Amino acid sequence: MAEGTVKxxxxxxxxxxxxxxxxxxxxxxxxxxxxxxxxxxAPDPVRDVFVHYSAIQTNGYKSLDAGQRVSFDIEQGAKGPQATKVTQLG
Incomplete structure (x- = not known):
């Protein structure tokens, strides 16, 4: 799992x-x-990763805040890297 910050x-x-x-x-x-x-x-293999609300692993309303720390998996989507199994850290 990768970790990052919601842009x-x-x-x-x-x-x-x-x-x-x-x-x-x-x-x-x-x-x-x-x-x-x-x-x-040399091209950088990792750049900003797209995230859809359906990938957020939580109950209830699924949303993220800018600056929030998350962990996630990266899969190749139709238009580039896409986050899956997104969970909030801390």
């Missing part, structure tokens, strides 16, 4: 984003550097 969650729409622990955005590489043949930075 945002829209309770009206029922979805949001989680930033996994240890995530560092890859360095930016300008188009000019790519044109001159400099190697591109």
């Amino acid at each position: 945002s969650f829209n309770s009206e729409k029922g979805y949001g984003w989680i930033t996994p622990d240890g995530w560092n955005p890859p360095p930016h590489q300008s188009w000019w550097s790519r044109l001159r043949g400099k190697p591109a930075p």
Whole structure:
């Protein structure tokens, strides 16, 4: 299980984003550097993860708050990484 922090969650729409622990955005590489043949930075395998309210493991109203700590599994969804089995920490 991964752990992370809720980046945002829209309770009206029922979805949001989680930033996994240890995530560092890859360095930016300008188009000019790519044109001159400099190697591109290695892609970061983990980025913000989509979370749907149906993945939240709790009874009653399912919602998350920005800044909240959670644990979760990551699966590959149709549009990228998606959180499953989301539980609140602490």
